[in-house]
Amino acid sequence: xxxxDHLEELRWRIFYALIAVVVGIxxxxxxxxxxxxxxxxxxxxxxxxxxxxxEFFFVSFKVAGYSGLVVASPxxxxxxxxxxxxxxxxxxxxxxxxxxxxxxxxFAAGLVFAYFLLIPAALNFxxxxxxxxxxxxxxxxxxxxxxxxxxxxxxxxxQIPIIQVLxxxxxxxxxxxxxxxxxxxxxxAVVLGAVLTxxxxxxxxxxxxxxxxxxxxxxxxxxxxLGK
Numbered sequence: 001x002x003x004x005d006h007l008e009e010l011r012w013r014i015f016y017a018l019i020a021v022v023v024g025i026x027x028x029x030x031x032x033x034x035x036x037x038x039x040x041x042x043x044x045x046x047x048x049x050x051x052x053x054x055e056f057f058f059v060s061f062k063v064a065g066y067s068g069l070v071v072a073s074p075x076x077x078x079x080x081x082x083x084x085x086x087x088x089x090x091x092x093x094x095x096x097x098x099x100x101x102x103x104x105x106x107f108a109a110g111l112v113f114a115y116f117l118l119i120p121a122a123l124n125f126x127x128x129x130x131x132x133x134x135x136x137x138x139x140x141x142x143x144x145x146x147x148x149x150x151x152x153x154x155x156x157x158x159q160i161p162i163i164q165v166l167x168x169x170x171x172x173x174x175x176x177x178x179x180x181x182x183x184x185x186x187x188x189a190v191v192l193g194a195v196l197t198x199x200x201x202x203x204x205x206x207x208x209x210x211x212x213x214x215x216x217x218x219x220x221x222x223x224x225x226l227g228k
Contacts, residue, residue: 013079020075025068032060035067039147042119044127048140059144066148074104095169103162106215110158113211114151122150122204150204157192157212161219168223175223178216189213 028035036059040048050056077100085093127136167173193209 013083017076017079020072024072025064028067029064032064046136049137051139055141059141106158107155110155111151114154125203160215164219165222168228175220178220185216
């Protein structure tokens with residue numbers, strides 16, 4: 001294919017992906033109330049307050065946007081694969097299936113980990129800290145800004161083993177080299193836990209940092225299994 005044909009195909013792939021995103025966001029906006037109620041569960045019965053007219057309306061757009069991206073992600077991945085597939089060697093094509101499946105599973109695992117462990121731990125810390133001093137009535141916008149950021153940052157952090165497998169499979173970094181840098185990884189995990197968690201409590205940061213370390217060393221094991 002000529003450069004013009006490649007650009008034309010890229011334009012259509014982006015167009016199809018955007019359609020999927022729009023459909024996903026629209027569908028999630030229609031069903032946004034059940035999604036909001038599900039995300040309010042970790043707050044342990046705390047009351048939410050709308051501080052300005054239309055605040056919940058704009059929060060609904062935010063929730064639908066994040067949820068719609070998750071719903072549309074299979075279509076987006078499919079369009080990316082179809083665009084890059086002709087340029088890959090047979091050896092590289094064998095890696096696509098496991099990488100996509102592993103990436104999807106790890107992202108979902110990150111969302112589950114954040115929903116059932118990280119978010120409740122952080123919220124419990126703040127609730128207990130203010131108990132008997134302040135009444136727990138939170139801004140709906142600030143709460144969802146906290147929850148959505150923590151969910152998606154954790155899902156992205158759980159992609160670490162996939163990156164390691166790709167680097168090892170392509171021969172860029174070996175498993176021994178990954179293991180030799182464990183000191184730097186510990187420091188990076190602590191920094192990553194502090195940066196990715198919107199709260200400042202040490203418990204949430206420690207949980208995320210521990211998960212990142214576990215994923216990193218698990219990724220080393222996977223690279224070793226590949227013989228790299």
